[in-house]
Amino acid sequence: MTVLTRGAYGLPGTSLAYKTGNWRSTERPVHVHAKAPCHAACPAGEDQQAWFAKLQEGRAEEAWQVLVAANPLPGVTGRVCPHPCQNACNRKTMDGALAIHNVERWLGDEAIAQGWTHPVAEPAPDAPVVAIVGAGPAGLSAAYHALRHGLRAALYETAPEAGGLLRSAIPRTRLPRHLLDAEIGRLLSLPGIEITYRARLGRDVSVEELASDHAAVCLAPGCQQGRAWDVAGALPSDHHEGLALLREFMDHGQFPPASRIVVHGGGNTAVDLCRLMKRSGVQQVTLITASGLPGPQTAPDDVLNVVPRELDEALEEGIEIVPHATVNRLIMRGSKVIGAEVASLRKERGADGRTRRVTFEGTERVIDVDMVIPCIGELVDPEGLEPLVDRGYLRPGDTWGRLQDNLYALGDARGDRGTVAEAVGDGRRAAEAIAARLAGAEPEADDRGELTAEGLNPVYYEGAPRSTAPKLAVQQRGFDTEIEGDIGRAAALAEAQRCLSCGNCLACDNCWTFCPDNAVIKTVELATDGSHYLFDLDYCKGCGLCADECPTGYIQMQPERGP
Amino acid sequence: MSDETRLTELRQKFGRQPAAPDETTGAEPTPREAQPRFRGLESGHRACQGCGEALAARLVMECAGPDVMVANATGCLEVFTTAWPESAWRVPWAHSLFENAAAVASGMEAAMKARGRNTKVLAFGGDGGTYDIGFQALSGMLERYHNVLYVCYDNEAYMNTGIQRSSSTPHAATTTTSPAGRERMGKRHLKKDLLSIIAAHHIPYAASASVAFPQDLQRKVRYAMGIDGPTFLVVHSPCPLGWRHESRLTINVARRAVECGLFPLVELERGSLTNVMPIRDQRPVTDYLQLQGRFAHLFGDDPRAQQKRDHLQALADYNVQVYGLTGAGPDPADTGGAAAVGRSGVAAGRR
Ligand SMILES: Cc1cc2nc3c(=O)[nH]c(=O)nc-3n(C[C@H](O)[C@H](O)[C@H](O)COP(=O)(O)OP(=O)(O)OC[C@H]3O[C@@H](n4cnc5c(N)ncnc54)[C@H](O)[C@@H]3O)c2cc1C
Ligand SMILES: Cc1ncc(C[n+]2csc(CCOP(=O)(O)OP(=O)(O)O)c2C)c(N)n1
Ligand code: SF4
Ligand code: SF4
Ligand code: SF4
Numbered sequence: 063m064t065v066l067t068r069g070a071y072g073l074p075g076t077s078l079a080y081k082t083g084n085w086r087s088t089e090r091p092v093h094v095h096a097k098a099p100c101h102a103a104c105p106a107g108e109d110q111q112a113w114f115a116k117l118q119e120g121r122a123e124e125a126w127q128v129l130v131a132a133n134p135l136p137g138v139t140g141r142v143c144p145h146p147c148q149n150a151c152n153r154k155t156m157d158g159a160l161a162i163h164n165v166e167r168w169l170g171d172e173a174i175a176q177g178w179t180h181p182v183a184e185p186a187p188d189a190p191v192v193a194i195v196g197a198g199p200a201g202l203s204a205a206y207h208a209l210r211h212g213l214r215a216a217l218y219e220t221a222p223e224a225g226g227l228l229r230s231a232i233p234r235t236r237l238p239r240h241l242l243d244a245e246i247g248r249l250l251s252l253p254g255i256e257i258t259y260r261a262r263l264g265r266d267v268s269v270e271e272l273a274s275d276h277a278a279v280c281l282a283p284g285c286q287q288g289r290a291w292d293v294a295g296a297l298p299s300d301h302h303e304g305l306a307l308l309r310e311f312m313d314h315g316q317f318p319p320a321s322r323i324v325v326h327g328g329g330n331t332a333v334d335l336c337r338l339m340k341r342s343g344v345q346q347v348t349l350i351t352a353s354g355l356p357g358p359q360t361a362p363d364d365v366l367n368v369v370p371r372e373l374d375e376a377l378e379e380g381i382e383i384v385p386h387a388t389v390n391r392l393i394m395r396g397s398k399v400i401g402a403e404v405a406s407l408r409k410e411r412g413a414d415g416r417t418r419r420v421t422f423e424g425t426e427r428v429i430d431v432d433m434v435i436p437c438i439g440e441l442v443d444p445e446g447l448e449p450l451v452d453r454g455y456l457r458p459g460d461t462w463g464r465l466q467d468n469l470y471a472l473g474d475a476r477g478d479r480g481t482v483a484e485a486v487g488d489g490r491r492a493a494e495a496i497a498a499r500l501a502g503a504e505p506e507a508d509d510r511g512e513l514t515a516e517g518l519n520p521v522y523y524e525g526a527p528r529s530t531a532p533k534l535a536v537q538q539r540g541f542d543t544e545i546e547g548d549i550g551r552a553a554a555l556a557e558a559q560r561c562l563s564c565g566n567c568l569a570c571d572n573c574w575t576f577c578p579d580n581a582v583i584k585t586v587e588l589a590t591d592g593s594h595y596l597f598d599l600d601y602c603k604g605c606g607l608c609a610d611e612c613p614t615g616y617i618q619m620q621p622e623r624g625p
Numbered sequence: 626m627s628d629e630t631r632l633t634e635l636r637q638k639f640g641r642q643p644a645a646p647d648e649t650t651g652a653e654p655t656p657r658e659a660q661p662r663f664r665g666l667e668s669g670h671r672a673c674q675g676c677g678e679a680l681a682a683r684l685v686m687e688c689a690g691p692d693v694m695v696a697n698a699t700g701c702l703e704v705f706t707t708a709w710p711e712s713a714w715r716v717p718w719a720h721s722l723f724e725n726a727a728a729v730a731s732g733m734e735a736a737m738k739a740r741g742r743n744t745k746v747l748a749f750g751g752d753g754g755t756y757d758i759g760f761q762a763l764s765g766m767l768e769r770y771h772n773v774l775y776v777c778y779d780n781e782a783y784m785n786t787g788i789q790r791s792s793s794t795p796h797a798a799t800t801t802t803s804p805a806g807r808e809r810m811g812k813r814h815l816k817k818d819l820l821s822i823i824a825a826h827h828i829p830y831a832a833s834a835s836v837a838f839p840q841d842l843q844r845k846v847r848y849a850m851g852i853d854g855p856t857f858l859v860v861h862s863p864c865p866l867g868w869r870h871e872s873r874l875t876i877n878v879a880r881r882a883v884e885c886g887l888f889p890l891v892e893l894e895r896g897s898l899t900n901v902m903p904i905r906d907q908r909p910v911t912d913y914l915q916l917q918g919r920f921a922h923l924f925g926d927d928p929r930a931q932q933k934r935d936h937l938q939a940l941a942d943y944n945v946q947v948y949g950l951t952g953a954g955p956d957p958a959d960t961g962g963a964a965a966v967g968r969s970g971v972a973a974g975r976r
């Protein structure tokens with residue numbers, strides 16, 4: 063019988079006694095949850111990657127809960143947001159950005175249809191109360207987030223209903239009122255939020271009063287006062303300002319009669335007004351704007367500031383747009399306008415480094431019109447806010463909206479905002495800052511890096527075309543029915559599968575499968591994220607392979623911490 | 626420390642696993658032990674950083690084990706897994722010589738048969754041990770129809786002794802015995818078409834696989850494990866040291882070899898081609914070559930460089946043509962689809 067001597071065998075698995083981890087010289091793998099670009103770009107602060115992850119598992123309600131942790135109005139933003147998230151989406155370098163917007167809307171609608179409720183507990187009866195002036199998206203978001211921080215909220219709204227411009231200005235064809243009512247109703251019914259209607263700051267309450275009986279005061283009155291518009295001194299007797307026309311139309315369903323109009327301006331108000339007036343029978347609608355149309359020739363900050371889809375639809379509907387132009391003067395017959403002199407214009411950088419608008423001599427032309435409508439933006443109505451208004455706005459010094467210790471400014475009234483998502487984000491940040499202040503701390507900004515497309519490994523993503531939503535044909539568009547339709551459950555879930563999970567583990571097992579040293583350990587718990595994987599640095603040799611083959615960029619090689 | 630103390634220490638640390646479910650060691654399993662896969666080849670082995678061969682062997686063990694035994698030829702795999710008194714293997718494993726892995730496996734298989742056991746025998750060898758010195762033992766094993774799965778870890782040179790050319794080294798690659806220089810642009814001869822020779826033995830199953838496509842590799846192992854008779858798998862296993870590429874690039878290099886056509890993934894049953902992994906978008910061979918220092922001379926000013934690149938491209942195109950590697954549009958099993966992942970695992974078969 064052969065006898066095996068000790069020189070001839072080893073015991074199974076005993077190589078574990080030898081820690082190859084000390085071979086690593088410069089770098090070790092580290093799990094890094096970087097910001098997905100969609101999240102980094104979202105003014106409301108949504109983490110789209112996180113809610114897509116839930117949808118990928120078919121958990122729609124959990125996805126909605128993750129979403130509303132940042133934004134309580136997804137049905138609204140899913141319809142009206144200019145979706146910078148989508149413009150930032152890494153998948154645009156492959157086969158098209160995700161239709162984030164449409165999925166957000168679908169989730170928002172699904173929540174209403176299914177009656178999902180916010181997982182927010184009622185604050186303690188003696189919890190500090192935050193006073194909020196204005197129940198537009200900024201004020202509503204502040205109230206909601208105050209609750210999430212365990213605070214109570216008292217809203218003061220001058221109008222008889224909440225919603226701000228969402229209700230008073232944005233056309234129903236892109237924001238149906240039943241949806242708006244449902245989302246706002248759900249929010250306002252949360253225990254811990256009180257709202258007083260027809261309470262006007264300046265008339266019924268004052269900042270000082272509010273500040274003295276509340277833990278903090280948020281000012282979210284939006285911008286209610288039209289800017290002075292004066293074209294070489296001439297103003298027609300029947301002058302109408304854009305936002306006022308829109309509001310009137312929302313209330314009474316009528317525009318003053320006209321057959322050829324020029325709208326002067328370059329935002330959502332201008333485009334909405336053009337489209338509604340065209341639909342209501344105005345034959346010729348011309349938009350004169352100082353901005354440019356999107357295209358390779360136009361710098362991003364020079365593009366007409368509207369939701370991209372709205373611009374496309376406006377052009378489809380036959381709105382004529384004259385970019386990089388201004389209305390120089392009105393041609394009057396008596397006190398009635400009969401023409402507008404238009405000239406080319408550009409924003410040019412001067413010797414002092416500041417940009418200003420320069421009109422080019424010799425480019426003047428006259429358009430025959432019977433109405434010229436300025437849509438050049440609004441300023442904060444200073445009533446009750448006199449000492450705080452600075453050149454038309456509240457202009458807080460930081461992203462938290464801090465004006466003074468316990469006084470915050472949010473939304474359009476800040477002067478550097480202009481979208482619903484930004485208003486929602488402001489509400490969230492203000493609530494966070496207030497909660498931090500009450501706890502004697504500073505609010506903390508999320509300064510994680512962003513995971514750009516170069517950080518992904520595209521090999522591991524199968525191609526999949528982007529889903530599209532149905533849309534009403536131009537002839538079918540009216541004043542009530544929504545123009546863009548719902549993408550539906552199947553397309554929403556398919557779209558979620560396209561998400562690359564930028565910067566966050568998707569539990570693909572690549573690192574676990576590929577590590578030549580079994581230094582990636584997979585846990586047995588059920589998990590679909592990075593909590594599933596551990597690095598066993600006792601054996602990791604630092605080859606960097608896992609980081610290269612991680613599709614999502616969740617593994618990064620970082621310098622060894624020195625001895 | 627005496628051998629005896631060292632052995633006792635190792636035994637205490639890594640003592641025998643429970644033999645049956647009702648027998649316990651008493652200790653809570655560590656996260657490493659609790660992993661949901663068979664750990665046939667453990668950590669602590671001495672392979673280089675990013676070693677393709679270590680990865681390939683682990684992938685094979687994972688789905689072949691636990692009821693297997695291994696005969697391993699001399700070479701890197703044998704050396705880096707068994708630094709006495711330790712072993713990285715957790716299955717019965719034997720090493721005898723460089724040239725005889727298939728013969729040793731044949732004997733092990735015969736012994737198992739005699740004992741009425743159906744433990745599957747695996748034979749492992751590098752390309753030197755398979756294409757070259759162990760070739761006659763392999764041919765004999767196949768011809769005698771032993772129930773053995775032979776896996777060749779093809780790193781395209783004798784790596785363990787310092788990067789000498791083998792008959793598997795690709796044309797124009799530089800090695801210490803086929804150096805690029807004034808006389809020649811690396812290896813003068815062609816990579817041996819081993820798979821065709823193996824197939825000529827008319828065995829039930831012979832296939833090629835790559836570490837870049839682990840699911841495909843493991844499917845092939847499982848298929849071979851299910852066959853009663855000789856089967857053969859050659860796994861393309863990049864060697865960062867010998868191929869002179871960054872250790873992090875192992876998978877990328879392996880993937881490109883498949884995507885350019887130089888390393889076709891094919892399956893042959895009884896000598897006939899039965900399946901291939903279609904290439905979704907064929908890459909130029911230069912995409913593959915330029916990642917590796919062993920082909921660096923093909924990118925210099927030398928006028929022969931272009932000719933060599935063209936030659937390698939022609940060889941890749943030849944593979945694509947003879948094996949029919951051009952797919953008919955995207956396919957979940959082609960080079961694009963086979964790589965796809967989704968949340969919680971591989972995407973293939975989901976849609
Ligand atoms: C026509 C139009 C279309 C638009 N389209 C889009 C779009 O598609 N996408 C997008 O993102 N954004 C759009 N916007 C911009 C968007 O509506 C605003 O950025 C957003 O509503 C700002 O929210 P806010 O809460 O700051 O202000 P607001 O919505 O203006 O709300 C302010 C609230 O404060 C109340 N209030 C005002 N003064 C007082 C006071 N003194 N006391 C008490 N309450 C007061 C008001 O009644 C109002 O309810 C559009 C705007 C307009 C005008
Ligand atoms: C008969 C014999 N000749 C030479 C050697 C020396 N030797 C040991 S390993 C080896 C090379 C192994 O190369 P390969 O089979 O390709 O495996 P790799 O190390 O590349 O994995 C050589 C030549 C030997 N062990 N036995
Ligand atoms: S792919 Fe997903 S995570 Fe990445 S940017 Fe787009 S939506 Fe965000
Ligand atoms: S692949 Fe394994 S050995 Fe290489 S860096 Fe990652 S964990 Fe470490
Ligand atoms: S490779 Fe896959 S499982 Fe590993 S960290 Fe990256 S995403 Fe997660």
